[in-house]
Amino acid sequence: MSHPHPDLGAPPALAPNAIRITPLGGLGEIGRNMTLLEYAGRLLIIDCGVLFPEDEQPGIDLILPDFSSIRDRLDKVDGIVLTHGHEDHIGAVPFLLRENPDIPLIGSKLTLALIEAKLAEHRIRPYVLEVAEGEREQIGPFNCEFIAVNHSIPDALAVAVRTPAGMVVATGDFKMDQLPLDGRLTDLPAFAKLAEEGMDLLLVDSTNAEVPGFIPHERDISAALRNVFANADKRIIVASFASHVHRIQQVLDAAHEYKRKVAFVGRSMVRNMGIARDLGYLKVPGNLIVDVKQLDDLPDKEVVLVCTGSQGEPMAALSRMANRDHQIRIVEGDTVILASSLIPGNETAIYRVINGLTRWGANVVHKGNAKVHVSGHASAGELLYFFNICKPKNLMPVHGEWRHLRACADLGIKTGVPKNRTVIAEDGVVVDLQDGVAKIVGKVQAGYVYVDGSSVGDITESSLKDRRILGEEGFISVFVVVDSSSGKIVSGPTIQARGSGIDDGAFTPVVQKLEEALRKSADNGVLEVRQVQQLVRRTIGKWVADNYRRRPMILPVVVEV
Numbered sequence: 036m037s038h039p040h041p042d043l044g045a046p047p048a049l050a051p052n053a054i055r056i057t058p059l060g061g062l063g064e065i066g067r068n069m070t071l072l073e074y075a076g077r078l079l080i081i082d083c084g085v086l087f088p089e090d091e092q093p094g095i096d097l098i099l100p101d102f103s104s105i106r107d108r109l110d111k112v113d114g115i116v117l118t119h120g121h122e123d124h125i126g127a128v129p130f131l132l133r134e135n136p137d138i139p140l141i142g143s144k145l146t147l148a149l150i151e152a153k154l155a156e157h158r159i160r161p162y163v164l165e166v167a168e169g170e171r172e173q174i175g176p177f178n179c180e181f182i183a184v185n186h187s188i189p190d191a192l193a194v195a196v197r198t199p200a201g202m203v204v205a206t207g208d209f210k211m212d213q214l215p216l217d218g219r220l221t222d223l224p225a226f227a228k229l230a231e232e233g234m235d236l237l238l239v240d241s242t243n244a245e246v247p248g249f250i251p252h253e254r255d256i257s258a259a260l261r262n263v264f265a266n267a268d269k270r271i272i273v274a275s276f277a278s279h280v281h282r283i284q285q286v287l288d289a290a291h292e293y294k295r296k297v298a299f300v301g302r303s304m305v306r307n308m309g310i311a312r313d314l315g316y317l318k319v320p321g322n323l324i325v326d327v328k329q330l331d332d333l334p335d336k337e338v339v340l341v342c343t344g345s346q347g348e349p350m351a352a353l354s355r356m357a358n359r360d361h362q363i364r365i366v367e368g369d370t371v372i373l374a375s376s377l378i379p380g381n382e383t384a385i386y387r388v389i390n391g392l393t394r395w396g397a398n399v400v401h402k403g404n405a406k407v408h409v410s411g412h413a414s415a416g417e418l419l420y421f422f423n424i425c426k427p428k429n430l431m432p433v434h435g436e437w438r439h440l441r442a443c444a445d446l447g448i449k450t451g452v453p454k455n456r457t458v459i460a461e462d463g464v465v466v467d468l469q470d471g472v473a474k475i476v477g478k479v480q481a482g483y484v485y486v487d488g489s490s491v492g493d494i495t496e497s498s499l500k501d502r503r504i505l506g507e508e509g510f511i512s513v514f515v516v517v518d519s520s521s522g523k524i525v526s527g528p529t530i531q532a533r534g535s536g537i538d539d540g541a542f543t544p545v546v547q548k549l550e551e552a553l554r555k556s557a558d559n560g561v562l563e564v565r566q567v568q569q570l571v572r573r574t575i576g577k578w579v580a581d582n583y584r585r586r587p588m589i590l591p592v593v594v595e596v
Contacts, residue, residue: 046465046477049073053469054200056236059481060084060100061434062121063461066123068434069100070205070238074198077175078108078114080138081194081205081238081247085126094161097486099127102134104463104479109135113175114164117142118207119191120149120278129157130491139164142175143181148310149278168192168222180229183222184209187253187411188278189316201235201468204425208240208434210410211417214252216281217316219554223424230426236468237427241435241443242412249416251409256283259406260372260400264293269368271295272397274344274353275375277303280311282374282408283341284318290339291320298327300342300363306340308457311346327363335368344388354384357391367396375406415446422450429456429473509533510588511579514569515553517595524553531577537583545578567593 049055054074060067066086072079086098105112109131115138117125128150132138139152139162142304147163154161166172168183178197185191185207193206202224206402211221243250264271271290275282290297311317330338340363344353353371354363365371371392373385389399400409412434413421422430430452432443444457458466458473466473484491510533516526528549530542552574554568571591579585 043464043475043478046444046467046479049467050469051075052200053467054198054203056203056238056431056466056468056473057104057479058128058433058460058462058464059102059104060086060462061123062147062435062440062464063435065242065436066432067098067100067127067462068124069127069434069528071105072196072203074200075176077177077178078105078112079196080112080131082118082124082125082207083115083131084121084123084567086123096481097126099130099484099486099491101463101481101484104481105132109138112138113177114139114141116174116179116194118194118205119143119151119186119188120146121188121208121276122278124207125150125153129154129159130486132159132161133157136161139174141172141179143167143192145188145280145314145316145406146192147192147313148314149307152306152310166192169225171543182229183219184224185212185215185219185221186210187281189217189219189311191278195229195234196209201471202229202233203236203238203468204229204234204427205433206240208242208412210243210250210413211420212250212252214254216284220367220474221419226421227424230424234425234427235471236429236431236473237425238431239418239421239447240412240441241418241432243410243416244432244435244439244443244446245415246410246414247416248414252411253281253409254285255289256282256374256407256409260285260289260374261292263370263372263405263407264289264295264344264562267336267370267398269366269370270338270340271370272342272353272356272363272365273372274342274351274372277301277307277343279375280308280316283308283311286339286341286372286374287317287319287323291323295337295339296325296329296333297323297339297341298325298330300327300340301344304341304352305344307429332589353392357388357395359395365392365395365397368396369397371397371399372407373399373401387558415442415539418443418446419450422447422452427452427467428471429458431458432461436459445497460512498595509537509585510590511537511575512590512592513549513575514568514592515549515552515594517557517567517593524550528553528571532587536537537579537585537587545575548578549574564593564595567591 057071060069068084069083083548134157141164144165147165148229166181171180180192180195184193195204209221272284299308342352344351356363356365392399400407430447432440440459444459447457448454463479464475465477469478512531513528515528556570568591571596572589575589
């Protein structure tokens with residue numbers, strides 16, 4: 036079993052008879068999925084998604100893959116294959132197309148409709164190629180065959196990429212629901228045919244590799260939803276991903292059965308459900324959908340709201356409702372259904388929202404106390420079954436944290452994939468498939484790129500560290516005026532604290548210490564402003580640490596006159 040090494044250097048030039056696979060996101064994390072294939076000097080991208088920030092990344096809106104390793108070769112990208120329409124697979128496309136809007140997008144009807152609507156907001160009109168399962172397209176030197184897979188969004192596709200150097204198959208996100216709502220099964224016969232031809236490298240969704248057995252059917256949720264609807268006396272508020280069409284369909288069916296009207300809340304939810312309805316993926320009974328403005332005219336027992344925010348995102352509708360910062364006010368007796376998974380890393384934010392909703396009297400239903408969610412990713416039993424069908428010569432788990440990648444690799448080895456042909460990589464690790472063998476050959480830059488408002492890539496880890504300190508410890512500003520020739524104090528020092536828990540009046544003892552330190556410094560000929568600032572920072576910092584055991588950010592301002 037191969038694994039990345041911290042001392043990996045830049046990869047060598049790609050051999051003529053090899054295909055190169057470079058994950059730029061999605062390995063060691065849940066989200067930001069992006070994989071780069073290279074053959075004969077040309078590039079093919081599979082997915083280009085975003086990662087959502089966690090609590091230790093304050094102020095960040097989105098996290099993108101790092102495009103720096105391909106920025107000077109974007110003219111050599113023959114296309115971006117999008118496996119499905121979730122944000123963690125398509126959300127970064129607008130940011131990549133800003134750098135080169137001529138890159139074609141390849142995907143299914145619904146996937147392309149969702150990304151085109153998003154790109155329209157960025158005023159980008161890309162070239163798109165609509166494909167469907169069973170079709171093959173020649174994209175530069177890459178011959179791509181598309182295979183139907185079942186996921187938590189309609190129209191998901193896997194892709195088999197053929198080159199003279201071998202066949203690489205990327206599953207995208209998938210599961211093997213045998214009773215899907217739309218009747219569209221994961222096409223196991225198609226994968227079996229690929230296995231007969233010879234699957235040289237399988238890139239497989241590993242998100243649920245630690246979960247034993249088989250994932251329950253999506254349609255099993257209907258009974259739980261109907262039970263909630265039958266027992267709810269007031270409004271029902273459902274939070275889900277804005278692209279989870281299957282889940283929303285079941286909510287609509289339950290609302291219709293119990294004679295409730297449905298309003299979509301939030302721009303992305305309204306946009307995506309409108310697209311799904313227009314394309315026929317969402318079946319909406321007549322007169323079921325109403326505008327949110329009409330809700331005041333309806334009795335509470337006839338209302339269903341469908342909104343975003345199931346992951347505790349601070350700016351999403353549900354979080355704002357929990358914080359009393361939304362036009363829709365949670366009241367005693369409302370029922371809130373969190374109809375999505377709990378993404379690793381989001382636990383604290385989600386429970387914060389649940390507590391906030393409960394505080395206002397809502398009955399919160401989630402996967403922990405009712406069967407209102409099933410996963411969209413194949414579990415261990417399904418993966419074993421899948422590996423035995425595909426018989427990959429080489430295996431590379433993707434789309435998961437480290438524990439998922441390793442669990443998936445172990446499953447593959449149990450089904451007969453040689454251990455030395457099972458590659459566990461991480462973002463930026465370069466894998467070459469040559470002469471039928473996949474191996475790690477180097478590493479490229481693949482760090483986080485932060486989006487903060489209109490700023491892309493300007494925020495660094497150092498900036499985030501400063502933000503965390505400010506948020507947790509506050510800051511102390513120190514203002515002092517010194518004589519430029521003698522270094523003696525002319526005015527100050529004046530000390531003010533914000534968010535540190537220390538009253539401004541408490542600094543009187545340290546003012547005397549600082550004055551003495553500055554006097555000694557001037558007597559020793561230390562006059563340079565930067566050195567004086569460092570002295571101020573050290574003196575105040577030590578005093579605060581000794582007396583309050585805190586480490587706030589200290590901002591010294593030294594003015595020379």
